[in-house]
Amino acid sequence: MASPSPSRSSRASYQRLPRDERRDQILGVARRMFTELPYAEVSTAAIAREAGVQRGLIHYYFGTKRELFLEVVRGLTVDYSGQAPPPDARLSTAETVDLCVRLFLDAAEANADTWLAALDAEGFGQDPELRRIVNKTRDITVEHMLTMLRVPDPTDTLRAVLRAYSGLAEVATRQWLQEKTLGRAQVHTLLAGSLLALITDIAPAVERT
């Protein structure tokens, strides 16, 4: 929209940017569009138009539309697993669970749009690469929980149980942020209660099975 601003003499026919800068710019536009519309309804032409570049440039940076999309998803799924609070040995299990849930909900609330978009990207057909990304993210969350809860020697079974729990957490969060059928406090009660029951009672029972 802005004029080319040719502060120098010759009027440049296009503006040349350093590699990372242009890349990030395109990625930002793509991110916004992919979180607003379904994959098929976002054309590379539209992305290029909004970014003010030619379509071919997208291929130059990302190869294919799908790879661009995957890059966007990768960006979406790393945000809310970054800051790990230090585990506190003085807290009881119930208190730790409560803290864990609060942090989780804080993160979800802070960037609700991104959160929901990331969940929606999940299950895009049978795409193995996409599944890998989502699983990896879920595993990071699980490890995160294990650390906070100071579980001595987590078994693979416990990890699987917690992965299932993350499924509960995702749908519950959606009930809150999207469907509005639950309030934040209610989701908190639900998630904290479930997690506590899982860790203290159910997971041990599953281990014994």
Next chain:
Amino acid sequence: MASPSPSRSSRASYQRLPRDERRDQILGVARRMFTELPYAEVSTAAIAREAGVQRGLIHYYFGTKRELFLEVVRGLTVDYSGQAPPPDARLSTAETVDLCVRLFLDAAEANADTWLAALDAEGFGQDPELRRIVNKTRDITVEHMLTMLRVPDPTDTLRAVLRAYSGLAEVATRQWLQEKTLGRAQVHTLLAGSLLALITDIAPAVERT
């Protein structure tokens, strides 16, 4: 693959079928292909080829490729919510929960492919129609559970909690059928224990929140 079998005199250039028959045939082929490959990698041409018809016929019956896909998803998501066993007043809550989980797992195991495909179809971008279908299916499952458990007057909050539970069930089932990190008995313990805890303790607590 079979020869046109022109039992009558004139060799027919194509075989004409009654509306529903042809429709179901195409739907069957589409169903198989969509459960094997991601949406974008299934072309209408491929579906038509495998069904032994011209591509245009698909449009005649279903309008667009997306509508065909949605029709397939609708078909996938009604199967395992059909047969509702009669609620038995003599069973305790724990026993009923156990039965409920067993039936669920039976259904999932019986058609594992279909089940997983249905879950994968979920979250296909932001498609509102697809989201509606999935939500509706989930709601049917929830009502199903409510009936079996003979809950007197289910509140919307309880429904939301059970919807979240279905998220847990989905991921847990996938841990069993797909990732193989849990056995059937373990998933059973997990789902039964969680559902019981949710109904007896957690859901009431959420109601009070």
Next chain:
DNA sequence: CGCACTGTTGGCGTAGCGCCAAGAACGTGT
């Protein structure tokens, strides 16, 4: 036996993506 009805074909128009060669801005050495 002709006639309307509808399942079915085959092809046209178009949109979108992958790719590539030429061109333009920029840094560098001379």
Next chain:
DNA sequence: ACACGTTCTTGGCGCTACGCCAACAGTGCG
């Protein structure tokens, strides 16, 4: 200052796939 090589950017070609539609063919009815 000027040529040169590098890297970013453009513009367009080719192909695939989808939506659409007019014509055709099989089928039942009067």
